[in-house]
Amino acid sequence: MELRKDYFADVRKDGLNEIGQPRPRLDSPGHVTGKTAYFADRNFPGMLHLKMVRSPHHHARVRSIDTSEAEKHPGVVRVLTAKDVPHNVYTILILIQVGPEDETVLADGKVRWKGEAVVAVLAETERAAQEAAAKVKVDYEVLPAVFDMEEALKPGAPLVNEYHGQNYYLYDSGECRKVRFGDVEAGFAQADHILEQSYQSSPIEHAPTETTGCVVAPEGNDRFTCYTNTQAMFFTLDNASIILQMPGSKLHFVGGTVGGGFGGKVDVIVEPIAILGAKLTGRPVSFVYSREEEMQISSPRAAEKIVIKDGVMKDGRIVARKVTGYTDAGAYSRHSPYGAQKGAAHYPGPYTIPNVWIDTYCVYTNRTPSSAMRGFGVTISDFALEVQMDKLARLIGMDPLEFRFINAYRDGDMKAHRQPTEGAALIECMQEASRAANWPVAEKYMAMSSYRKGA
Amino acid sequence: MAKVPVQFTLNGSEKAEFIESGTTLLHALRDKIGDTSPKGGCHQGTCGACSVIIDGELRLSCLTLAETCNGADIKTTAGLAEGGVLHPLQRAFLDAFATQCGFCTPGMIMAAKVLLDRTPNPSRDDVVEALSGNICRCTGYEPIIQAVLVAARANSQNAA
Ligand code: FES
Ligand code: FES
Numbered sequence: 001m002e003l004r005k006d007y008f009a010d011v012r013k014d015g016l017n018e019i020g021q022p023r024p025r026l027d028s029p030g031h032v033t034g035k036t037a038y039f040a041d042r043n044f045p046g047m048l049h050l051k052m053v054r055s056p057h058h059h060a061r062v063r064s065i066d067t068s069e070a071e072k073h074p075g076v077v078r079v080l081t082a083k084d085v086p087h088n089v090y091t092i093l094i095l096i097q098v099g100p101e102d103e104t105v106l107a108d109g110k111v112r113w114k115g116e117a118v119v120a121v122l123a124e125t126e127r128a129a130q131e132a133a134a135k136v137k138v139d140y141e142v143l144p145a146v147f148d149m150e151e152a153l154k155p156g157a158p159l160v161n162e163y164h165g166q167n168y169y170l171y172d173s174g175e176c177r178k179v180r181f182g183d184v185e186a187g188f189a190q191a192d193h194i195l196e197q198s199y200q201s202s203p204i205e206h207a208p209t210e211t212t213g214c215v216v217a218p219e220g221n222d223r224f225t226c227y228t229n230t231q232a233m234f235f236t237l238d239n240a241s242i243i244l245q246m247p248g249s250k251l252h253f254v255g256g257t258v259g260g261g262f263g264g265k266v267d268v269i270v271e272p273i274a275i276l277g278a279k280l281t282g283r284p285v286s287f288v289y290s291r292e293e294e295m296q297i298s299s300p301r302a303a304e305k306i307v308i309k310d311g312v313m314k315d316g317r318i319v320a321r322k323v324t325g326y327t328d329a330g331a332y333s334r335h336s337p338y339g340a341q342k343g344a345a346h347y348p349g350p351y352t353i354p355n356v357w358i359d360t361y362c363v364y365t366n367r368t369p370s371s372a373m374r375g376f377g378v379t380i381s382d383f384a385l386e387v388q389m390d391k392l393a394r395l396i397g398m399d400p401l402e403f404r405f406i407n408a409y410r411d412g413d414m415k416a417h418r419q420p421t422e423g424a425a426l427i428e429c430m431q432e433a434s435r436a437a438n439w440p441v442a443e444k445y446m447a448m449s450s451y452r453k454g455a
Numbered sequence: 456m457a458k459v460p461v462q463f464t465l466n467g468s469e470k471a472e473f474i475e476s477g478t479t480l481l482h483a484l485r486d487k488i489g490d491t492s493p494k495g496g497c498h499q500g501t502c503g504a505c506s507v508i509i510d511g512e513l514r515l516s517c518l519t520l521a522e523t524c525n526g527a528d529i530k531t532t533a534g535l536a537e538g539g540v541l542h543p544l545q546r547a548f549l550d551a552f553a554t555q556c557g558f559c560t561p562g563m564i565m566a567a568k569v570l571l572d573r574t575p576n577p578s579r580d581d582v583v584e585a586l587s588g589n590i591c592r593c594t595g596y597e598p599i600i601q602a603v604l605v606a607a608r609a610n611s612q613n614a615a
Contacts, residue, residue: 028549028552028557031548032542032554033533033545034532034561038491040491040498041485207592209494209556210558259494259556259557260558260592285577291498451559
């Protein structure tokens with residue numbers, strides 16, 4: 001590894017013990033010998049297998065559920081419905097006071113997306129659980145559904161989620177997250193050119209090599225050990241505690257080994273119902289997504305729509321930016337209100353723009369609930385912003401990298417969120433990128449620095 | 456379901472089990488015998504995480520019925536290190552940072568072993584071809600390819 005010590009030579013600290021030193025990963029010896037224990041590598045005598053009956057409809061009222069045939073199926077030990085779940089309506093971020101609770105563990109009266117969990121079947125073998133799940137009869141009254149964010153926001157659109165009362169998340173700042181800085185209309189009036197573009201993305205599935213799941217073993221004394229591949233151990237422990245109405249001291253979570261996640265294993269979906277199954281049957285329970293479920297049921301990265309309007313001067317300075325962002329949460333919040341909010345913070349980009357106006361909406365539709373994935377809320381924003389930057393540069397006939405030098409944050413610049421910039425290094429990164437990519441820029445940009453004495 | 460007797464050698468030791476007809480070798484190894492080094496990623500023959508070596512051939516244990524393995528010689532990653540000494544492939548995967556979550560690693564190592572057993576001095580293309588049935592979602596393929604090439608060099612030095 002090469003460390004460029006010529007940057008910030010007068011302010012850098014060199015007495016570092018870890019940075020720049022190679023360190024072996026602690027878990028690699030287990031990986032190469034096949035000894036690393038993933039959750040599914042735990043097997044317990046008498047372990048039951050859990051399979052979900054899932055909604056075949058995007059939006060429907062559940063008129064009735066008949067589990068009698070499934071219960072008679074050989075090997076079936078227990079069938080669970082909404083009434084078995086102590087606190088059936090939950091939301092993951094309630095732990096950090098982001099409400100309302102808007103999602104059911106098992107559907108109660110209504111399904112809001114195709115694939116939603118309705119009934120859980122516990123049986124001696126995976127196959128028996130699968131066969132019995134097919135025998136559960138659910139009577140649905142299909143309701144009109146909405147799949148497009150703009151349609152969902154129109155008056156008279158089908159209401160996706162009654163717990164919200166409208167098809168968008170209500171922030172304390174109102175129907176969207178807002179950033180207001182300077183006077184954006186005055187900025188546009190002064191600009192030499194204005195460019196407005198919209199950008200759209202589809203949902204993206206994480207596809208971890210190990211599918212989502214957990215194995216739960218009763219310890220006796222009404223205490224349960226849950227081996228899980230969650231990426232969010234304490235969210236999972238605390239949400240399980242709320243959903244099951246059990247003190248956390250009764251729940252023992254073992255995790256830390258995740259066979260790929262990328263954010264897809266941050267939601268709390270499999271653990272509470274598997275623990276409930278173990279509690280009600282007194283037996284170990286395994287709940288593992290099949291590959292088909294992983295692709296269809298697990299929350300993807302949200303689809304987004306972003307409209308960016310920029311005002312730019314002939315000399316390359318961006319003088320105004322107006323952005324409206326839409327995040328498709330699907331039927332339930334999960335982490336999406338947070339994702340949409342991150343977008344609001346991100347749309348100025350790493351650029352100094354004197355006039356900024358941003359609105360970001362978290363919208364509910366009858367699609368698979370979306371949630372965390374690697375930089376969710378900012379990854380698609382960055383794609384849109386940087387494509388927009390290239391287009392702006394082309395519009396004024398400027399080199400795209402030089403255009404970014406002109407607008408880059410430097411120490412002391414005021415950001416749109418009214419935080420002065422400190423410790424910036426974008427100029428230096430771009431200088432290195434210019435060398436590495438063999439994309440030369442004018443000497444004056446190579447002489448620039450993010451660091452300003454006294455800033 | 457009828458139970459059938461199955462006998463095979465696993466990493467040099469004799470195994471004899473009664474298993475339900477229709478059980479995959481992956482399930483038999485993991486749930487009956489307790490060798491969890493082969494992983495189940497897709498259970499449909501597309502990810503390679505369950506790869507094992509049967510009579511010298513690379514096989515997907517999720518698509519192999521255990522009852523067809525009577526008398527077979529089966530090798531898994533769990534049996535690769537000898538006397539506590541890592542196999543050159545294991546050493547190279549460690550050193551080249553070729554494991555991230557590690558879920559694909561046992562399957563990758565099995566695929567690489569079959570390659571090196573047959574082609575001790577593979578080209579980069581040979582390695583890419585040999586690993587083409589194994590999916591990794593985290594590490595990125597380049598360190599894995601490098602690890603296999605490094606292991607091949609270590610092997611040929613040992614032989615020399
Ligand atoms: S589990 Fe066998 S190929 Fe994926
Ligand atoms: S290291 Fe995670 S799948 Fe390869």
